[in-house]
Amino acid sequence: MASPATAAVENLPQVLLLLHPAAFTIFGEEHFTSPKFRFLKAYESSLPLDEFLAANARSVRALLVSAATVVGAGILDLLPELRVIVTTSAGLDQLDLAECRRRGIRIASAGDIYSADVADCAVGLLIDVLRKISASNRYVKNGFWATKGDYPLGSKQLRGKRIGIVGLGRIGLQVAKRLQQGFGCTVSYNSRKKKNPDQVPYPFYQDVRELAANSDALILCCGLTEQTRHAVDKEVLAALGKAGVIVNVARGAVVDEKEMVRCLVEGEIAGAGLDVFEDEPVVPKELMELDNVVLSPHSAVLTRESMMELARLVVGNLEAFFSNEPLLSEYEDD
Amino acid sequence: MASPATAAVENLPQVLLLLHPAAFTIFGEEHFTSPKFRFLKAYESSLPLDEFLAANARSVRALLVSAATVVGAGILDLLPELRVIVTTSAGLDQLDLAECRRRGIRIASAGDIYSADVADCAVGLLIDVLRKISASNRYVKNGFWATKGDYPLGSKQLRGKRIGIVGLGRIGLQVAKRLQQGFGCTVSYNSRKKKNPDQVPYPFYQDVRELAANSDALILCCGLTEQTRHAVDKEVLAALGKAGVIVNVARGAVVDEKEMVRCLVEGEIAGAGLDVFEDEPVVPKELMELDNVVLSPHSAVLTRESMMELARLVVGNLEAFFSNEPLLSEYEDD
Structure with a gap:
């Protein structure tokens, strides 16, 4: 009983x-x-x-x-x-x-x-890719600094970089604030609809491809919907270009992952900081070997x-x- | 001729x-x-x-x-x-x-x-240590996410963290701005002398040990002088404590490196992000193996x-x- x-x-x-x-x-x-x-x-x-x-x-x-x-x-x-x-x-x-x-x-x-934590992670991934923190950490920890000399110059300054935010919701707004006010970047955005310019001063692009063409880095902060699935496709990646960087803290499927991997491998974009993937926890193995790619295991929210x-x-x-x-x-x- | x-x-x-x-x-x-x-x-x-x-x-x-x-x-x-x-x-x-x-x-x-670049690097190292970006990048790149499961929870939120800045010159002020305005941290500082509180609103600590006792992270941004050599010594590290983090973008000798290495190895402080070392390019080999330590090769200025x-x-x-x-x-x- x-x-x-x-x-x-x-x-x-x-x-x-x-x-x-x-x-x-x-x-x-x-x-x-x-x-x-x-x-x-x-x-x-x-x-x-x-x-x-x-x-x-x-x-x-x-x-x-x-x-x-x-x-x-x-x-x-x-x-x-x-x-x-x-x-x-x-x-x-x-x-x-x-x-x-x-x-x-x-x-x-x-x-x-989670918004603040995800925004922090997005900014952390961006700094890491532009300033090569994980890559130079590996260089030092492998003992190369003492044996091979100075780490090759390849870092890029944050100040003045043009940041394109895809999805200017709660997370995107916090990313924008950190990068524009804190680091002197300039922010533009794409979103389902243009925000009230009295409240949101950043330039709006209706078209992700056009945003990419005018950005040094795209930061993906949108929800995954039928409209945003593969929103970052071959054309957007081509518009972002050889010097461009992708940061994804949204969902893996917002990007055409196969195409992004090809662009990273072939140097058609400059680097990526990725917290999310199309088929988690499986990560395309090509990404494992790239020095210009920083990966985190969908942990942007996990503090x-x-x-x-x-x-x-x-x-x-x-x-x-x-x-x-x-x-x-x-x-x-x- | x-x-x-x-x-x-x-x-x-x-x-x-x-x-x-x-x-x-x-x-x-x-x-x-x-x-x-x-x-x-x-x-x-x-x-x-x-x-x-x-x-x-x-x-x-x-x-x-x-x-x-x-x-x-x-x-x-x-x-x-x-x-x-x-x-x-x-x-x-x-x-x-x-x-x-x-x-x-x-x-x-x-x-x-260099001030903006060094400040960016300091913030990047802090985010990396608190949010474990390099460590989780290694976890993913080693294939552990798919085989061992989720990365263990250990990340800490930036918001609300108490940041103690040692040396509030041009670099320190830029670090303060990024962390307080951008990330919702609270900033205090130690410096040769107290700044004009109308221009610099952050609380001042005359004593580095006392600053450490009231900080979750110490960020070293001072010049190296006879006064600042080994300013972060055994007592300061003890005051920072088991949950505390050190970020050094100043000069290696501002910290008693041997003592810091001991604290990191024995878990007496939580982690460190270090761009500078006492005997560059030689880095203490104990640091190479620690997951909670992120190292960069004196490259904070190098963009x-x-x-x-x-x-x-x-x-x-x-x-x-x-x-x-x-x-x-x-x-x-x-």
Whole structure:
């Protein structure tokens, strides 16, 4: 017979998990628990997902997902009582937003908590590529400074560089602020629509190719949508040119990765700082050997501080939902 | 018999070089030549330096030096007509300034041309250490992301970090601006004297140890003087503590390097980003193996743009001197 404590836990509302969230591995599941709900972990069952959901999740009202958990109509059909999806990601490209809207399912995302960290990472990758920090670190650590002499001149100054930001949302705006105010770069941008010039003084380019032609570095900060998929294609890379640099902290598929790899290998662009890839965690092997390419493992959002804030927000959103209170970070379709 | 062209060159005033300047190797000697002077290269002679100077340099009025060329009373005694020293460095610690002053020798330094690049490099090293960019780049390039899974959480957010700047001159002020305005850090500083608080709003600490005790990262931007030599010693490192980070873009000897290496190896401080070392190009071998240490080969000033500006300034100062015009970047003792 269940103890009273166990019975009390069993009476808690359930939060469904389809895949093991990366944040549990990286930061620890204990930070995401609450006395007000319990997790129903589909990934711990040996049943096929549809059988598991049919048997266990027909009354589930809340779903917690990471960036990797793709949720389309097929899954939603198996969760007739679902009313809220809480994501550990800021991006929502893994969710079928139209289906969620049609079914009245609310969405709470990680909101703005990652923006500063992602912007910092974008700027860090840009400095690293232009100033060759990782490459010269390798040079010193391999002992070449003492044996081969000074590292060859190849660094470029940040001041005066023309930065093209693709996607001037919360992250893009923070990247713009750091680079223009802090480092003396000049910023232009492409976005779904032109911002109010009273609030956003940077020149707007309707066309990514034209932005690239007028930029020394393109920094990709947009969400992944059908419009932005492969927005940086062969023509854009050609417009960026031999001296141009790509920084991607958006999603791998915003770039035609195969084409970008070819351009990097053949010297048709000058370098890249990449936090995201089309087929993570698989990274094209050509990139591993290039000195002018700096890679990070989709870790732009991963600081201790942002993970603590994420845990607070995930637990807070779920507790608010079960208490019929306003969500802390509800996504509003625009 | 000399041709008229050769004779014309031979009549040009001479600029003495004691050592081969690194900028000639890195950027190319041709950028530093002028129709108004010619170089007298002591380093190309097989004679001992004193014999060479006694035989060839008694009438030399101008000397061009790099950071590596130590100039004291002994050398100056051999150059009785010397009236100007032009340096390719911003720092002047290689020169005996008191002796130069006593003999009425003017000094033209590289002035402010490197400040932005050095500040960029300091910020780049700080982001790299806090956000583990070089370390995670290695992780990805070694193929570990796909085989070992997510990179362990260890990155720290920049926002809110307490930055202690040692030496709030032109470089330190630019570091402060980038980090406080751009990244939301808070800045304090130590300097020879407190700045006017109307112009410099950051809190001042008279004592480096106290600054370290109130900082998450110390960024060293001061000149090397007898006062700043080993200013970051065992006590300062202990005050910085286990979570603290050192960034050094000043001179290696500002830190007690042996003690810093011990602290890094034993985990008594969290990490370091180092562009300078006590015995360059020799780098303590313990640093080569540490994942939390990012090294660059005294390359903070080395961008194409700053080298072009340096060449313009060196040639301009020497041409101005020989034309009895004001030097472009004369050092004023304060």
